[in-house]
Amino acid sequence: MSNRKRVNRSLPLMEFTDKLLTKKEVEANARLHMTCPVLQKKHFSPIGTHKLLFSTQEARILAFDKPAQLSPNYNPSIKKTYFAQMYKIQDTLGEGSFGVVYKVISRENEEGYAVKITKKAYLTKNNYEEIKLLERIGNHQNIVKFYFAWEEMSRVFTQLELCAxxxxxxxxxxxxxxxxxxxxxxxxxxxxxxxxxxxxxxxxxxxxxxxxxxxxxxxxxxxxxxxxxxxxxxxxxxxxxxxxxxxxxxxxxxxxxxxxxxxxxxxxxxxxxxxxxxxxxxxxxxxxxxxxxxxxxxxxxxxxxxxxxxxxxxxxxxxxxxxxxxxxxxxxxxxxxxxxxxxxxxxxxxxxxxxxxSVAETMDRDPVPVCINAQNEMNMDANMDIETTPCVTPPRKVSRVVIYNM
The missing domain is CATH 1.10.510.10 (Transferase(Phosphotransferase) domain 1)
Structure with missing residues (x-):
C-alpha cells in the first residue's frame, strides 16, 4: 500500500503556498499539470429572456430628485413589457447577488446601453433607496452614467452607460x-x-x-x-x-x-x-x-x-x-x-x-475547407438529413497545415 499522501487537486494553488503568486505563474503551472477539463454545465441566466417580453403590468418610472420619464413610444395597452418594446438584448454582461446586467441596443436610437434588472421578483424599500443614491451621484466622467430607472413585473430596471x-x-x-x-x-x-x-x-x-x-x-x-x-x-x-x-x-x-x-x-x-x-x-x-x-x-x-x-x-x-x-x-x-x-x-x-x-490579431481566421473526397461529391453526415457544404479537393498534395491559436 502506498504511503504517499493524497492531495485534493481541486483546491486552488494558493492553499499550498505561503508565497504570493502571480496570475501568470499560476497559468504556467496549470499548463504543466493540465488534465482533461471537467464538462461544464450550460449556464442559463436566472431571468429567462421569455419572462422579460410579456406582461400585463404597466411600467412605471422611478424618479425622486432627478426628473425622468418613459419613452413616448411606449404603448402600455399591448401585452409587451417596456423593456421588450424599447430594447434588443445583445448579451449578458454580468451577474451578481443583486441582479443581472444585459447589454442591449435601443430600438429608438440604435445606441448601446447596459440594463440592470433586479434578480428577486419583488420590490423592496432598498431598491428605491438605491435609485435615490444613483440620482445623488449625478454625472461625472469617471463614473458609469445612470440614465433612469423604472419598474415592471415586480422588478426594478436601471439603464446605465455601456462601457467596452x-x-x-x-x-x-x-x-x-x-x-x-x-x-x-x-x-x-x-x-x-x-x-x-x-x-x-x-x-x-x-x-x-x-x-x-x-x-x-x-x-x-x-x-x-x-x-x-x-x-x-x-x-x-x-x-x-x-x-x-x-x-x-x-x-x-x-x-x-x-x-x-x-x-x-x-x-x-x-x-x-x-x-x-x-x-x-x-x-x-x-x-x-x-x-x-x-x-x-x-x-x-x-x-x-x-x-x-x-x-x-x-x-x-x-x-x-x-x-x-x-x-x-x-x-x-x-x-x-x-x-x-x-x-x-x-x-x-x-x-x-x-x-x-492585440486581441484582433489573435482572432481565429476563417477556416479554409479541405477534404479528402477525391470525387468532389457532396458530403453527407450520417446523423443528419441535410447535406453539408461541398468542398473542393486540392489540386495537389497538401504539404502544410497552419493552425491559428486564439
Whole structure:
C-alpha cells in the first residue's frame, strides 16, 4: 500500500503556498499539470429572456430628485413589457447577488446601453433607496452614467452607460500593465472617489471587475449595489455585508467589523492597484490576507511595483483607517500631479484601442475547407438529413497545415 499522501487537486494553488503568486505563474503551472477539463454545465441566466417580453403590468418610472420619464413610444395597452418594446438584448454582461446586467441596443436610437434588472421578483424599500443614491451621484466622467430607472413585473430596471470592458477582463489578457497606465487608472479612480465622498457616499465594492474602460480609454467606476450613505444616523452606520469570495480580496479589515468609513474605499483602491501592478492573485483569507492588511509588504513581487507608486499604495493600504490619505489628498500627491501635467502636453494613450488591436490579431481566421473526397461529391453526415457544404479537393498534395491559436 502506498504511503504517499493524497492531495485534493481541486483546491486552488494558493492553499499550498505561503508565497504570493502571480496570475501568470499560476497559468504556467496549470499548463504543466493540465488534465482533461471537467464538462461544464450550460449556464442559463436566472431571468429567462421569455419572462422579460410579456406582461400585463404597466411600467412605471422611478424618479425622486432627478426628473425622468418613459419613452413616448411606449404603448402600455399591448401585452409587451417596456423593456421588450424599447430594447434588443445583445448579451449578458454580468451577474451578481443583486441582479443581472444585459447589454442591449435601443430600438429608438440604435445606441448601446447596459440594463440592470433586479434578480428577486419583488420590490423592496432598498431598491428605491438605491435609485435615490444613483440620482445623488449625478454625472461625472469617471463614473458609469445612470440614465433612469423604472419598474415592471415586480422588478426594478436601471439603464446605465455601456462601457467596452472591465479591468478584470483586461488584466486577464495583459499581465504587464505599464506605470503610465497604472497612474491613469489611479488618477481616474481618485477623481471618482473624490466625487462620491464629497456627496457622503461610499462605494464599498472597488475591485478590477467594477472599474470599466470606455471606448475612448477613460476609466469609470461602476456597480453601485453596495453604495452606502454615510449621512445615516449613527446606529445605521454599522452595516452587515454579504461578502462573496471575490469581494473579500479587496476589503479593508475594519469593514468586516462593521466600521464603515470613506477610508475603506481608499484601502480597496490601494489593493486593487497592487493587484494590477504586480499581477498578483490576492488571497481570500488566511495568513496572506492578514499580512496584506497589517502593513507587511516584503514579498518579492512587490519589487516590481514602481517606487513612486509603491509609496502611495502602502499609505492607501495602511492598517489604520485614519492613516490612509483621502481621495482629494491622492489627487494632490506629486506623482498624480505629474501625471496630470504630462497629459496636458501629450494626450494619454487609449489602452482600450491597444487591447482591442492585440486581441484582433489573435482572432481565429476563417477556416479554409479541405477534404479528402477525391470525387468532389457532396458530403453527407450520417446523423443528419441535410447535406453539408461541398468542398473542393486540392489540386495537389497538401504539404502544410497552419493552425491559428486564439
Amino acid at each position: 470592458l472591465s479591468l478584470g477582463t483586461y488584466s486577464k489578457t495583459n499581465h504587464s500593465i505599464t506605470e503610465i497606465q497604472l497612474l491613469d487608472i489611479l488618477t481616474d479612480m481618485a477623481h471618482a472617489l473624490n466625487h462620491l465622498h464629497d456627496r457622503k457616499l461610499i462605494h464599498l465594492d472597488i475591485k478590477p471587475e467594477n472599474i470599466m474602460i470606455s471606448t475612448d480609454g477613460i476609466y469609470k467606476l461602476g456597480d453601485f449595489d453596495l453604495l452606502f450613505d454615510i449621512t445615516k444616523t449613527e446606529e445605521n452606520q454599522v452595516k452587515t455585508f454579504d461578502i462573496t469570495e471575490g469581494d473579500a480580496k479587496y476589503l479593508a479589515k475594519e469593514v468586516l467589523e462593521g466600521k464603515v468609513t470613506a477610508a475603506a474605499d481608499i484601502f480597496s483602491l490601494g489593493i486593487t492597484m497592487l493587484e494590477l501592478a504586480t499581477d498578483l492573485i490576492l488571497p481570500v483569507n488566511g495568513p496572506l490576507w492578514r499580512r496584506l492588511r497589517n502593513g507587511s509588504y516584503d514579498d518579492p513581487c512587490f519589487t516590481i511595483v514602481p517606487k513612486k507608486l509603491k509609496t502611495l499604495m502602502c499609505k492607501m493600504m495602511a492598517p489604520k483607517p485614519h492613516a490612509r490619505p483621502k481621495a482629494k489628498q491622492i489627487l494632490n500627491t506629486a506623482v498624480v500631479k505629474e501625471n496630470l501635467s504630462a497629459q496636458l502636453l501629450v494626450p494619454r494613450v487609449n489602452y482600450y484601442e491597444v487591447w482591442r488591436a
